[in-house]
Amino acid sequence: MQSENSGFFCSIQVDSKNCVSNAVWVDARARMSYTYFGDAVYFDTTYSQNENMAPVAAFTGVNHHGDTVVFGCALILDRTESSYGWIFETWLAAMDRRLPFSFTTDEGKGMAAAVAKVFPQCFHRLCRWRILSRCKKKLTDVYTRFPGFHDELKRCINGCDTVPVFDMFWGSILDKYGLRDDTWLQSLYEIRHKWVPAYLTSSFFAELSLTHRVETVSRFHRNNFSARVSLSTFINRFEQHMDSLYANEAQKDIISFPLEQLLKTNTVLEKQAASIYTRSAFETFQAELIEALQHFAIKVQDGPYMKYCVERDGNPPTRHTILYSVAEEKAWCECCRFAFSAIPCRHVLRVFVLAGVIMIPEPCTTKRWTKKAKTGPELIGLNVGNESGSANDVASRYNDLVHDAMKCAEKGAVSAGAFRFAKEVLRKAFMEIKGLGEKLNTNDMHSAVANR
Structure with a gap:
C-alpha cells in the first residue's frame, strides 16, 4: 500500500524472533485531518472487549461537524507498556510530533504509563462510555433488579456540571440502591478526576454533547473484522470506510440551509x-x-x-x-x-x-x-519538537507539499467545475516543476564538465 500511496506511513515492530509484534499506519488524509482536528484524540481499543476481534486500534477525533475522523490505526499484538510506548511514539512521529490537548484511552496500567511518558503535556482522560459499558457487566444483578439504575447513573455522570452537585447525586444513588460497600463503584469514585466531566474542567475534549456519544469506529470493527479476516482484507475495507467518512464530511461542508x-x-x-x-x-x-x-x-x-x-x-x-x-x-x-x-x-x-x-x-x-475550520492556520496544540525536520530536509519538504496538495484535493472535489479547474492548475504546476528539475539537472551537468 505504501508503494501505491506515497503519502501513506507505515511502521512495523518485530520481536526477537523477527515476528510482527506491533504496527502503526497513517495515510495522507489522516495527517491532513489531524492538522485541523487533532486537538482532542481518542485511542479506540474496542477490540479488547471481544476476543474474536483482531487487535486493531484506531486514533480518532471529532471534526467540525461533530463526526468521527480517523488519525491512524495500530495493530497491537503485545499489550505491554513498552509496546504502547512504541505505538504512541511512532504515531506521534507520523504527525510531525504535534501533541493534542487531550488524549482519551481505556483503562490499563501499561497504557496509562505509556501515555504519561509519550504525552506528558496532554491531559489524559479515561473513556467514560467504556466505563459505563463495563458497569453493566460488573453490576449485572443491580441492573436486573433496578431497570432505572443505568439512566440515573448516566444522568449523574453526564448531567452534573459541578463537583458538589455530582458528589451529592452520586451519594444519593449509592444510598438509594444500597451500593455504599460496592468495591467496583468505590474504585471508580477514587479515579473520578480521570473520567467524570464535572472534574474535567481544565482541558478541551471536542464533545458537543455530554449525553450523546459520537459514533466511533467500533461498530465498523465489529461488522468487518474478526480473527478470521486477514489484515490485508480488513485494511482494504477500512480504506473504503475512510472514503465514506471523508465523502460525508465533504458533503456537509458544501450543504447550506436557509x-x-x-x-x-x-x-x-x-x-x-x-x-x-x-x-x-x-x-x-x-x-x-x-x-x-x-x-x-x-x-x-x-x-x-x-x-x-x-x-x-x-x-x-x-x-x-x-x-x-x-x-x-x-x-x-x-x-x-x-x-x-x-x-x-x-x-x-x-x-x-x-x-x-x-x-x-x-x-x-x-x-x-465553524464553517471555516479548515481554512487558514491549523488549530492543533503543542509542538514537542522535531529536530530532524527542517526546510532542508527532503522528508519535511515532501510532507509539506502533500499537505498543500490535500488542500487542493479537498476544494477541487466539491463540484465538477472545481475538479476540472484543479486538475488543470495541478497539471500546469507539475509541468513547470518538471521543467525546473530538468533545467537544474542540465546546469549541474554543465558545472560538472566545467570543473573537470
Missing part, C-alpha cells in the same frame, strides 16, 4: 451563530441558548469583573456563578463547559442576554466548530 429553517428564538445571537457554526455545532449552541432563556440571572457584584448568579426555577443545584468582563469581552462560568467543548454554556448566554450583548464576543467563539 436560516429561517433553523432559527427558533429569532435573536441576533442565534442568527450570528447560525451563520458561523456548522450545523451540528449550531444546534448545540441553539439548545444552550433556548435553555438560557429559561434561566434567571441577577447581578450580585459590579466592577471590572461583574459577578452574576444564574439559576433555573429557583433550584439550587442549577445555580451557577459567572464572572463577566466588558473590557475583555470574556465570561467565565463555574461549569467550565466552554473549556470542555468550546461552545458557550447556557449560564454565560443568559448573562449576555441580561447585559444586552447582541453579538457573540470573539473570545467566546473558536474556529474549530
Whole structure:
C-alpha cells in the first residue's frame, strides 16, 4: 500500500524472533485531518472487549461537524507498556510530533504509563462510555433488579456540571440502591478526576454533547473484522470506510440551509451563530441558548469583573456563578463547559442576554466548530519538537507539499467545475516543476564538465 500511496506511513515492530509484534499506519488524509482536528484524540481499543476481534486500534477525533475522523490505526499484538510506548511514539512521529490537548484511552496500567511518558503535556482522560459499558457487566444483578439504575447513573455522570452537585447525586444513588460497600463503584469514585466531566474542567475534549456519544469506529470493527479476516482484507475495507467518512464530511461542508429553517428564538445571537457554526455545532449552541432563556440571572457584584448568579426555577443545584468582563469581552462560568467543548454554556448566554450583548464576543467563539475550520492556520496544540525536520530536509519538504496538495484535493472535489479547474492548475504546476528539475539537472551537468 505504501508503494501505491506515497503519502501513506507505515511502521512495523518485530520481536526477537523477527515476528510482527506491533504496527502503526497513517495515510495522507489522516495527517491532513489531524492538522485541523487533532486537538482532542481518542485511542479506540474496542477490540479488547471481544476476543474474536483482531487487535486493531484506531486514533480518532471529532471534526467540525461533530463526526468521527480517523488519525491512524495500530495493530497491537503485545499489550505491554513498552509496546504502547512504541505505538504512541511512532504515531506521534507520523504527525510531525504535534501533541493534542487531550488524549482519551481505556483503562490499563501499561497504557496509562505509556501515555504519561509519550504525552506528558496532554491531559489524559479515561473513556467514560467504556466505563459505563463495563458497569453493566460488573453490576449485572443491580441492573436486573433496578431497570432505572443505568439512566440515573448516566444522568449523574453526564448531567452534573459541578463537583458538589455530582458528589451529592452520586451519594444519593449509592444510598438509594444500597451500593455504599460496592468495591467496583468505590474504585471508580477514587479515579473520578480521570473520567467524570464535572472534574474535567481544565482541558478541551471536542464533545458537543455530554449525553450523546459520537459514533466511533467500533461498530465498523465489529461488522468487518474478526480473527478470521486477514489484515490485508480488513485494511482494504477500512480504506473504503475512510472514503465514506471523508465523502460525508465533504458533503456537509458544501450543504447550506436557509436560516429561517433553523432559527427558533429569532435573536441576533442565534442568527450570528447560525451563520458561523456548522450545523451540528449550531444546534448545540441553539439548545444552550433556548435553555438560557429559561434561566434567571441577577447581578450580585459590579466592577471590572461583574459577578452574576444564574439559576433555573429557583433550584439550587442549577445555580451557577459567572464572572463577566466588558473590557475583555470574556465570561467565565463555574461549569467550565466552554473549556470542555468550546461552545458557550447556557449560564454565560443568559448573562449576555441580561447585559444586552447582541453579538457573540470573539473570545467566546473558536474556529474549530465553524464553517471555516479548515481554512487558514491549523488549530492543533503543542509542538514537542522535531529536530530532524527542517526546510532542508527532503522528508519535511515532501510532507509539506502533500499537505498543500490535500488542500487542493479537498476544494477541487466539491463540484465538477472545481475538479476540472484543479486538475488543470495541478497539471500546469507539475509541468513547470518538471521543467525546473530538468533545467537544474542540465546546469549541474554543465558545472560538472566545467570543473573537470
